[in-house]
Amino acid sequence: MIRFDTVAVRRELVGFAGIVERNTYLIRRFAWWEVAWFLYTVANTLTIVFIAKGAESAGYRVDVNQMTIVLLIGAVVWSYLGLLFEIVTETVAWERWEGTIEYTFMAPLSRPAHLLGMGAFAVVYGVLRTVLLFGVVSAFLDVTFTNADFGSAMVVLAASSFSFVGIGMMTAVLPLISPEKGTQLGFIAQGLLLVISGVYYPVSVLPQWMQWLSVISPATYTLEGARKAVLDGASVTALWGEIWPLLLIGVIAIPAGLAVFAQGERYAKRHGRLKRSG
Amino acid sequence: MSAQPAVEVRDLRKEFIRRDGEGGLRHRRRRKRVAALHDVTFSLKRGECVAILGQNGSGKSTLVRLLSTLLLHDGGTAEVFGNDVFRRPRAVQRLVNRVSVEASFFKRMSPAENLSYSARFYGMTPRQSREAIPRILERVGFPPERRGEPMEDLSRGMQQKIALARALLTAPVLLLLDEPTTGLDPRSKLEVQEFIRSIREEHDSTILLCTHDMAEAEALADRIGILHEGALICLDTAEALKAAHGADTLESAFLAATGRQFEDEGGEE
Numbered sequence: 001m002i003r004f005d006t007v008a009v010r011r012e013l014v015g016f017a018g019i020v021e022r023n024t025y026l027i028r029r030f031a032w033w034e035v036a037w038f039l040y041t042v043a044n045t046l047t048i049v050f051i052a053k054g055a056e057s058a059g060y061r062v063d064v065n066q067m068t069i070v071l072l073i074g075a076v077v078w079s080y081l082g083l084l085f086e087i088v089t090e091t092v093a094w095e096r097w098e099g100t101i102e103y104t105f106m107a108p109l110s111r112p113a114h115l116l117g118m119g120a121f122a123v124v125y126g127v128l129r130t131v132l133l134f135g136v137v138s139a140f141l142d143v144t145f146t147n148a149d150f151g152s153a154m155v156v157l158a159a160s161s162f163s164f165v166g167i168g169m170m171t172a173v174l175p176l177i178s179p180e181k182g183t184q185l186g187f188i189a190q191g192l193l194l195v196i197s198g199v200y201y202p203v204s205v206l207p208q209w210m211q212w213l214s215v216i217s218p219a220t221y222t223l224e225g226a227r228k229a230v231l232d233g234a235s236v237t238a239l240w241g242e243i244w245p246l247l248l249i250g251v252i253a254i255p256a257g258l259a260v261f262a263q264g265e266r267y268a269k270r271h272g273r274l275k276r277s278g
Numbered sequence: 279m280s281a282q283p284a285v286e287v288r289d290l291r292k293e294f295i296r297r298d299g300e301g302g303l304r305h306r307r308r309r310k311r312v313a314a315l316h317d318v319t320f321s322l323k324r325g326e327c328v329a330i331l332g333q334n335g336s337g338k339s340t341l342v343r344l345l346s347t348l349l350l351h352d353g354g355t356a357e358v359f360g361n362d363v364f365r366r367p368r369a370v371q372r373l374v375n376r377v378s379v380e381a382s383f384f385k386r387m388s389p390a391e392n393l394s395y396s397a398r399f400y401g402m403t404p405r406q407s408r409e410a411i412p413r414i415l416e417r418v419g420f421p422p423e424r425r426g427e428p429m430e431d432l433s434r435g436m437q438q439k440i441a442l443a444r445a446l447l448t449a450p451v452l453l454l455l456d457e458p459t460t461g462l463d464p465r466s467k468l469e470v471q472e473f474i475r476s477i478r479e480e481h482d483s484t485i486l487l488c489t490h491d492m493a494e495a496e497a498l499a500d501r502i503g504i505l506h507e508g509a510l511i512c513l514d515t516a517e518a519l520k521a522a523h524g525a526d527t528l529e530s531a532f533l534a535a536t537g538r539q540f541e542d543e544g545g546e547e
Contacts, residue, residue: 010401011401014398014401014402014403015398015399015401017398018395018396018397018398018399019395019398021394021395021398022384022387022391022395022398025384025387025391025395026384026386026387029386029387029428030386098382098383098384098385099380099382099383100382100383100384102343102346102348102376102378102382103376103382103396103444104399105347105348106346106347106348106371106374106376107371107396107399107400108368108371108372108399108400108401109399110368266350269347269348269349269350270349270350271294271295272294272340272343272349274343274348274349275343275348276380276382
């Protein structure tokens with residue numbers, strides 16, 4: 001019979017909330033940087049979505065409305081997934097940078113509560129930022145979302161969050177093992193996902209080996225699902241083909257991410273890497 | 279007073295792998311195992327304050343990091359109030375807190391914010407920390423009007439007081455102090471030392487103090503140990519150490535015990 005230790009569970013929940021609380025303080029303290037990054041993302045997204053109008057003015061025959069929405073979804077969804085991935089991946093890098101790594105890792109806070117706290121914060125912050133980004137960029141565009149089912153698109157985004165948090169946990173271990181190279185490797189992993197997942201083009205245009213890799217990338221299903229929801233008004237039921245792979249990757253990636261991180265932490269403790277200077 | 283020791287360390291050993299040479303494409307760097315601590319044995323009674331003296335690289339920080347569960351050992355045992363540090367780290371983490379030479383905070387966040395989220399890691403609810411934080415900041419003499427200022431705007435002495443407040447907020451029964459006054463101006467140093475003394479008087483805390491400062495060790499500790507090249511070569515009262523080495527001062531006793539001046543050398547693992 002499973003017996004829950006309510007005191008321990010409560011302590012973990014309080015610790016989990018502590019991670020979210022800390023990151024909220026950081027966002028507040030870096031508010032002007034947040035504004036600057038947001039404006040940069042808006043500008044970057046606009047430069048991407050105006051490609052549709054540019055193509056038309058250059059003489060190509062394109063459905064400008066559809067192409068703009070395809071690019072908009074690509075940019076906005078990638079902004080969300082990239083942010084999620086970045087926040088979870090930089091769990092260790094932030095702590096090392098600020099010098100608090102030893103205090104966090106010697107606290108009686110379980111690693112699942114720590115990492116899932118980072119993931120939960122990233123999801124809440126990412127969703128708010130993404131909705132705002134979508135609204136602001138859309139205001140600059142002359143596009144119509146006639147059939148769009150935004151509710152279904154949000155369900156796809158929610159399903160993708162689990163898998164991205166899990167993959168982020170696996171890459172978060174890299175700065176723990178190698179303080180110098182770990183963060184760079186995290187960026188490479190993020191870049192690889194960007195290329196293979198069809199952010200601005202269908203995956204069918206990729207070389208065959210990249211198409212094989214795209215099958216295991218959760219971003220592929222997220223982008224396909226979000227586009228079907230916004231362009232064709234696909235319901236959650238109709239999007240099941242995109243949602244179940246996302247849930248499956250999430251179910252595998254989160255426990256795998258925790259296991260990989262636990263191994264990495266053990267390695268770091270064995271080799272004295274769990275310290276501010278690396 | 280309980281007969282169970284607060285800390286019981288037996289034959290504790292820790293090695294690190296170091297790389298030799300400059301490396302590069304042609305010259306592969308050789309790896310060798312270097313003992314940071316070897317066969318360290320000691321125990322601390324509950325409520326006792328023990329100072330560990332040693333040069334840089336002698337293994338002081340390694341000892342503190344092992345007891346903080348931040349390192350895994352290569353041999354021997356270490357227990358904190360009967361809990362095996364390496365087998366039951368979570369139980370140990372609940373009993374221990376630490377102040378190190380660097381204050382180590384999120385620098386843009388305020389003292390109150392840093393203390394608040396840290397308290398959460400030790401299971402303190404917002405309601406509990408809202409009551410405890412102003413009280414603890416007042417105890418360390420931190421001006422209430424500066425609680426909202428970023429840590430980076432505070433002096434080193436102020437930051438170190440906040441570090442002590444953070445450690446005390448979780449009511450640790452074992453406090454690990456790793457050179458808590460290094461780099462502080464004389465006034466801040468005295469204030470921090472006075473605060474450490476008051477912690478001992480008011481709380482039931484056991485303290486392991488690693489320091490460079492002979493006077494600090496003598497003023498605060500019941501017993502003093504000398505850690506030399508990873509080995510604990512003696513542990514006794516200041517008077518007994520001086521008598522054993524026929525020395526008038528602790529510095530002379532250190533010199534006689536280690537054969538070296540008390541100066542900075544190398545770096546800690």
